Amino acid sequence: MERRDFIKLTAVTGTSAALASCGNPEHQLIRFVPEEDIIPGIAAWKPSVCPVCSAGCAVNARVMDADIETVRNGQRGVVRMNVAKKLEGLPKDPISRGGLCARGQAAIQITYHPDRIAQPLKREGARGTGQFKAIGWDEAIAELVSKLDALAASNDQKSLAIVARPRRSRRSELLAEFARRFGGPPPIAFDLFGDDVLRRANAISFGHDQLPTFDLAQARYLIGFGADFLGTWNSPVAQNAAYGEMRQGRPGIRGRFVQVESRMTTTGASADEWIPVKPGTEGVLALGLVHLMNRGPERTAPQAAAASRADAARPFQGGDDEYTPQRVEQITGVPAKRVERIAKELAELRPAVAIVGGPPLAHTNAMFTALAVNALNTALGSVNQPGGIFFTPGAAIQGPAPSPQTPYTSLGTAKVLLIDDANPVYTSPTAWKVKDAIANIPFIASFASFVDDTSVFADLILPDHSFLESWVQSSAESGSLEAASTVAEPVMKPIHNTRATPEVLIEVAGKLKAPVSLPWKDAEELAKSAQPPATSNQRPATSNQRPATSPRPPASSPRFEEPRFDGDAAQYPFHFLPYLSPAFGDGSSAHLPWLQEMPDAMTSAMWSSWVEMNPQTAQKLKVRDGDLVDLTSTQGTLRVPAVIFPGIAPDIVAMPVGQGHEHFTRYASGRGANAISLIAPIAEPETGAVAWAATRVKVARAADANGTLILFAAEMRERPHEYKVR
Amino acid sequence: MVIAFALGLAACGSQPQLSDAVFTTAHRSPGEAARHFFNSHPRPQQPLAFPHKTHIEKKAECTDCHETVERGPVAGIPSVKACMICHSQIATSKPLIKEVTSYSDRGIEIPWQRVYGFYPESHVRFNHAPHIRAKVDCAACHGDVANMTVAERVVDHTMGFCVNCHKQKNASNDCLTCHF
Amino acid sequence: MPHRWGMAVDLDRCTGCGACVTACHAENNIPTVGDSQAARGRAMHWIRVERYWEGEYPDVTLKFRPVMCQQCDAAPCEPVCPTYASHHTDEGLNAQIYNRCIGTRYCANACPYNVRFFDFFHPQWPKPLDAQLNPDVSVREVGVMEKCTFCVQRIHAAAIDAKAANRELKDGEIQPACVQSCSAKALVFGDLNDPESEVSKLSRSDRGHKLLDDLGTLPKVTYLNRPQA
Missing domain, CATH: 2.20.25.90 (ADC-like domains)
Incomplete structure (x- = not known):
């Protein structure tokens, strides 16, 4: 500060301090x-x-x-x-x-976020610059109504696009109803890291198009295939509770836990035995276990399960015949002796259950892997048995139908876009060019609470209440052995000039020149209209809910095929494994300061993004903790600090998803790099889901550490080799 | 420091001030810091001369208006809504009540100034309810408010004052009893 | 007999999820310091999850250990404090009295567990984040030391409720925020003077050990080993 400024400042301060007196x-x-x-x-x-x-x-x-x-x-x-x-x-x-x-x-x-949008905003500057002016609700709603009326007037209702977060709630239904009755296409609800492959596999294997629930509390043996079920996958809180009981909840019985994965997750860290495998070969190990259970000395399991054991491998081409321990070793890299020992343990320690999720189901052969682990559960006799795998009853499938491969193609022709609680610019592979498509849509309205990578392009922001200020409703897909449904009134009154999005939509629908009538009058009625689970099969015919499914065969009888990867192995020698951040998930909670400052359990990193590599790899590349490396896939290059990570194979590099937002409040904007931008848009063929673990990269040392990697108490560590005077 | 200087306005305990963008424990001015350091509580200027005595004479109890004193940590400065429970009917023609009604009509609270209270850096987590249950009379800490018109700060809430009473009543005198 | 508060941490249940870390921030008005201060080791976490790598790929293991103030009976932080800000209470807590603290930081130097944190700056909450602050807990200002209190505000609140109802405190009635949040129930809190309390039973487990036991600090936190597979 200049001396003159300081004097001015003290002068001002002195005056105001003199004027102000307490108790006035x-x-x-x-x-x-x-x-x-x-x-x-x-x-x-x-x-x-x-x-x-x-x-x-x-x-x-x-x-x-x-x-x-x-x-x-x-x-x-x-x-x-x-x-x-x-x-x-x-x-x-x-x-x-x-x-x-x-x-x-x-x-x-x-x-309470300081950067929450507190009133409706209208774009003022050029698109994408984030310059908005505050407007009133009447003006905001009139603007949206006029844009929708214009579509209807030119008989162009098909050019309405709605992008929403895929979630099982009445809100999805409201959006779908709005789109349908207006005459537009159904909302696009896409989750890059969604579990569509597993849902489809469960429909095939068990007749349930939903995520499973595990009775871990009663299990004695648990084998996980890549699923970070104690961290980010499925229903982590419920799974943690059950896991605690599995370990120490029964006097004298401690469930054993083996995790199979190629990069150690927090879940893998809790396992008694951690088994690294080559990426995309997890299903082979599962079928290898089925093979051993059907043959040899491991056939000691209860007689009752014998029939299901024999059945388990039936859907696979050639059954389990070819999955001998030797072949399993050859494909997965897991020694045959170890496979045999695991099979023996599985046979002895009952009830046993297998879990699959995460990276194994993000390869081109994901359907095989999912079906193979399902077959293992069938062989173990664990389906609907205590200590086994269940499907939460009454979980009315209220999710929107899965969006097709390359879900955002329709944005290219959209004239009006509504965005509800989704950030497709951030969560889409670069190759889809979602950002370009969105930037070219003539009118965009968002219901966002924050200016993020997507809502920054909006012409109009009609901010929603926070969940604590809203009627909320959920019927859980998984996580509970009994039906679980919650409807709750707002916890508190809104602190800003926001409005409940369902009510805004209902109002907009009513104000159109050709009004669209929706079957709910407000957010309360919408939330309360969630049917109790018992009657959930009597859904109204107007709904777009997916029907309950019965077991159905897969498109073709599955057989192991080597996973395909994007990028030539010679040019791109490393597997790139993006993974959901325990703090930020897919990035949607990166704006919360507590989570930014929570040290990552595996690396202790805070406020950072990073890439994990095996110590050997680091040594070869002459990289130390914090040094910057360039990761290059066919999709582009990211420069990120390295973390040396013992729990990863030398030919894999892993990076948490969640940072690298261009716009997402003061806490996350411009921080780190977005791992999603390196993902090549390879699809799993049966569902069209993105095989997000099927990208290869090359890694090059770029620069010395520059302080962008922040580790917990790093300054307090003894690092004699780095002693220097500060 | 710059921020503390630049804001320059005096803060008064829990009273809302002209707002700034950040909540912090920093003092807004050297004057405020000095006041807090010497535990000096300037005499509050009340917007209306609330006559406690008149209300007690009409058989009102302290707890009729300071409702939560028996249940929780805070006695509570009553909202103008509480005033209007009676004064929408009673004594409506008196000038003071007209002022109260005017606040109520405008939807604005009467800006009562706190008479007692600890500065934040004293780190006292005082809880009224257990004191009331221990049969400590309101007047023991607040003076004979029942006979005051405008409440005045007649008892100095120093630590010595608290500790003496705790000693007499055999209550814990560990620092952690109050400071956490 | 006075209470003697202690905790048991079952490392076989702990999955390193970090719920306790956030719960502690929410309950105890712990500020976030931001990236540049965090880089200087000034982030405040009254409870943290430590991790210990062993072995080399592919035979590698990682173990988690939540570490909070161990509430030692022979606490190295207490005798070094020139102002008695850091002292022992009748219920065995290592109290830290903010308004006695003059910020010498001797206690943090003496603590072998690195669980004491210094407010290098006035903490800041951009509004309206401050609306979340817990009125039952002090907001600490620049220049004082702070650390895990075993959620003494919850201990007091439960004791006041029990006294009002003229009854004894029940085992399990008091749950510090970390204990409450733990879905795997790895953390158990209670009275070590009650031999029948859950925490007493767990503390007697043959899996139990104290952190840096040979220093003789007599911690009241017992860790229960994850059995070797």
């Missing part, structure tokens, strides 16, 4: 009379549903009074409100059972 109301904000009854200092608890992932944990919000700044009748002031202070799991919820993960607890910061 003049310098205080006006305090408005609260709309609700306030019981100061005493906490109440109110239920809600965590919005962060699709597990749908019911949460318990601690509600107390706090002063919130607000504007009433053009006057700024504060009002005492009952607001959420802390989120915990709801004890009576069969999913969360009172626990809650780090992301769920940090979700409270969504509501």
Whole structure:
């Protein structure tokens, strides 16, 4: 600071300090009379549903009074409100059972985020520059209505596109209804890291088009294939609870846990035995185990299971004949002796169950892998048996139908785009050119609460309430042995001038020149219209819900095929494994400061993105912790700091997804690199799902460490080889 | 420091001030820091001369308005809504009540100034309810408010004051009892 | 008999998920310091998940260990404090009294577990993030030391409730935020003076050990080993 500025500043300060005296109301904000009854200092608890992932944990919000700044009748002031202070799991919820993960607890910061959009915004600057001006709700709604009317007037309703987050809730249904009755195509709901392959495989193997639930609490043996079920996959809170019971919940019995994967996840770290395999060969190991269970000394399992054991491999071309331990060793790299020992343990320690998910189902041969692990469960007799694999009953499949391969192609011809709780610019492979497609759509309205990589392109932002300010509803797809459905009223009144998106849509629908009538009058009615699980099969004919499925054969009788990878192995010698960040998932919670500053369990990194490599690889590349490397796939190049990571094969590099947002609040914007941008858009052929683990990269040392990798207490570590005077 | 200087406005305990973008524990001015350091509580200027005595004479209890004092940590400064429970009917023609009604009509709270209270850096987590249950009279800490018109700070809430009473009543005097 | 609060951490249940870390931030008004201060080792985590790699690929293992203040009975942090800000309570807690603290940081130097954190700056919460702050816990200012309190505000609240209802505290009634959040139930809190409490039973387990036991700090946190497979 210049000396002159300092003098000016002190002069000002002195005057104002002299003027202001404590106990004088003049310098205080006006305090408005609260709309609700306030019981100061005493906490109440109110239920809600965590919005962060699709597990749908019911949460318990601690509600107390706090002063919130607000504007009433053009006057700024504060009002005492009952607001959420802390989120915990709801004890009576069969999913969360009172626990809650780090992301769920940090979700409270969504509501109070300093960069939350507080009122409707209209684009002011050039598209994508993030310059908006505040407007009123009437103007915002009129603008959206006029754009939709214009489509209808030119009989061009097909040019409406809606992009939404794939979730099983009434909200998806509302969007689908709106699109259908308006005359537009169904909403695009795409999850790059979704589990479509597994759902399809479960429909084929078990007749359930849904994610499984595992009765780990009663299992004695658990073999996981790549699924990070204690971290990011499926229903982690429920799975953690059951896992704890499996380990230490039964006197004298401790369930054994083996994890098969090519990069150690937090889940793999908890395993008794960690078995690395070549990427995309996990299914071979599973069928190898089935093979051994049907032959040899391991055929000691209960007689009752004998029939299912024999059946297990039937769907596969040639049965399990070819999956001998020797062949398994040859393909997977797991020694035959080890395969035989695992098979023996599986036969002895019952009940046993197998879990598959994550990277093994992100290869071109994912369907084979999923079916092979399903066959293993069948062979183990663990389907619908205590300690085995279940399907949560009454989980009305309320998700939108899976979007086809390259889901965003229709954006190319769209004239009006509505975006609800989705960030396709960030979560799409570069090759899809989603950013270009969106930038060229004439009118974009977003219901976002934050300016992110996608909503920055919006012409109009109609911000939604946060989940704590909304009616919420969820019916869990998995995680519970019993049906689990939650409907909850808002925990607190909105703190900003936001509106519930369902109500905005209902209002817009009603105001159209050719009004679209929707079967709900407001957000409350929508949430409450969630049918109880018992009657969930009597869905209205108008719904776009997927029908319950019965077992059906796969397109062709599966057989192991080598996974295909994008990028020539000679030019791109490393497998690239992007993985869901335990803190940020697919990046949707990267804006929450608690999660940014939570040290990663495996690396202790905070506020960073990084690439993990085996110590040998690092040595070859002359890379130390924090040194920058260039990762290059056929899709582009990223420069990221390296972390030396013992739990990964020398020919694999792994990178967490979640950072690298161009726009996502002060905490995440411009921080790190987006791993998704390197993913080649290779598809799993049966479902069209992206095989996000099938990209190859080359790695080159780029520069010395520049401080972008931040490790917990790094300065406190003893590193004698790096001693220098600071 | 620059921010602390630049804002320059005095903060008064928990009273809302002209807002800035960040909540911090920093003092807004050297004056505020000095006041807090010397535990000096300037005499509050109340917007209306609330006559405690009149209300007690009309058989109102402290707990009728300071509702949560028996249940929770905070006694509570009543909202103008609480005033209007009675004064939408009673004494509506008196000038003070007209002022109260005017606040209520505008949807604005009467900007009562706190009389007692600890500065944040004292780190005291005081809880009224257990004191009431231990039969500590309101007047023990707040003076004879029942006979005051406008409440005045007549008892100095120093640590010595608290500790003496805790000693007499055999309550814990560990620092952690109050400071956490 | 006074209570003697202690904790048991079952490493066989812990999966390193980090829920306890966030729960602690939410409960105890712990500020985030941002990237540049975090890079200087100034991030504050009253509880953290440590990890220990062993072996080389492919025979590699990783073990997690949540570490919070061990609430030692012979605490190295206490005798070094010139102002008695760091002291032992009747219930066995290592108390840290913020308004006694003058920021010498001797306690952090003395602590072998690295669980004490110094407020290098006035903490900041861009508004309205401050609306989340827990009114039952002090917001610490620049220049003081802070650390895990075993959620003493929850201990007090439960004790006040029990006294109001004229009853004894029940085992399991008090759950610090980390314990409450743990879905795998790896953390158990309770009274070590009650031999029948869950935490007492677990502390007697033959899987149990104390962190850096040979230093003689007598921690009240017992870790239960993950059995070797």
